[in-house]
Amino acid sequence: MNDIAGAKKTALHELPRISDRVTFIYIEHAKINRSDSAITVSDSRGIAKIPAAMIGVLLLGPGTDISHRAVELIGDTGTAMVWVGERGVRQYAHGRALNHSTRFLEKQAQLVSNTRTRLQVAKRMYQMRFPGEDISRLTMQQLRGREGARIRRMYREQSKLHHVEWDHREYKVDDFSSGTVINQALSAAHVALYGLVHSVLVALGLSPGLGFVHTGHDLSFVYDIADLYKAAITIPIAFEVAEKYTETDDIGRITRQKTRDAFVDGKLIQRIIKDLQILLEIEEKDKIESDSMALWDDKEKSVAYGINYSGDNACP
CATH class of the missing domain: 3.100.10.20 (CRISPR-associated endonuclease Cas1, N-terminal domain)
Structure with a gap:
């Protein structure tokens, strides 16, 4: 052949x-x-x-x-x-991840499976939204309230800045065109951000589903990380598009192009990786690995695979 x-x-x-x-x-x-x-x-x-x-x-x-x-x-x-x-x-x-090692995934699973460490990571996520403020004594309920207020304020400020009427977020998943221009632009910008975040997570071998703030969805961690950048990137872009274009324009295409430019200019991939290292306490020296298959052992951390093991205590 x-x-x-x-x-x-x-x-x-x-x-x-x-x-x-x-x-x-x-x-x-x-x-x-x-x-x-x-x-x-x-x-x-x-x-x-x-x-x-x-x-x-x-x-x-x-x-x-x-x-x-x-x-x-x-x-x-x-x-x-x-x-x-x-x-x-x-x-x-x-599709499949770039990283074939599970080291980062195991670290993520370890952190999310313990209530104390999960809370620590979740609070680090909120701390990134409120730099310079001490949020260590706030509960998750209080942090969610503050975050909700911050996003609502962001919408009002952008509405005033770009002279775009804003009431509330409303869209139909199965009918993109039925939304207003601003809601179409927000949907397109956010999905582009979700796609980029998803690609970084799977490239590093992390699970998109093991979220710290969001939970119960196969993209929970994607939403966790994407929420760190919406106020700075996708929301302003959406209002900028809504100010300049109308329903007769291809809002999805225009928004994606502007979003992609912002991702590149702001070096967003590098920011995501740096923030993940901080959130999950991943060392700078850790690298993406090639296949590193091993066998789990209850006494040793792991043993080599691909070997036909034998011994006095082997099962028949």
């Missing part, structure tokens, strides 16, 4: 770090294939070539037709794939 044409699979340690990658690319109504070490995206306007290893996350919208070879390359390069609904508003599925 002939070898498949294309570049040799890149070793994990040779791949660009998640912090060095483009934040996200949204694709809809297009065909995605592979050409050597790049993916090709083709639609009625032509064909574009994108180096797969330089993408943080591919947001695959409706009408996307992706080949097996393209998925194979994307998997090899550790690029996250998130299948989303119309205008990128809803997430349906995602």
Whole structure:
């Protein structure tokens, strides 16, 4: 059988770090294939070539037709794939992590499984919203109240600044176009942020579902981390879009472009990684690892796998 044409699979340690990658690319109504070490995206306007290893996350919208070879390359390069609904508003599925080690996942699970450490991490998240203030004596109920007041104040300030009428957050998950321009822009901006945060979490081998503030949802930790940046990035962008554009414009596309620019200019991926290191107490020296499979042992921390063990105490 002939070898498949294309570049040799890149070793994990040779791949660009998640912090060095483009934040996200949204694709809809297009065909995605592979050409050597790049993916090709083709639609009625032509064909574009994108180096797969330089993408943080591919947001695959409706009408996307992706080949097996393209998925194979994307998997090899550790690029996250998130299948989303119309205008990128809803997430349906995602691909494999860049990090094949479970060290960070085990640390996350350890912290979230203990009430004391979970509270410590949750309070660190709130402390990031209120820098310079002492919130150590506040309960979670008080912190939620303060956070709610902060976001409501943010909406009022942005409404006044951009002369955009604001009443309350209202949208239909299954009907993006039914929302007002500001609600459409908020939905598009927030989902782009969720996609980027999700790609960073899975690239590091963390669980999107093990949240510290949010709980009970498979994206709880995504919402935890995304909430740290909404007031500074996505909410202002949404009001800026609502000030300049109307229902006749493609609000989703415009908002995603502005959001992506803000992600890059503000080096958001690096900020997310730094904040995760602070929140989960991950050492700077810790790196993404290649496959490091071991067998759990009740006396030793772990033992090597791939060995046919034998001994006097072995079971028959």
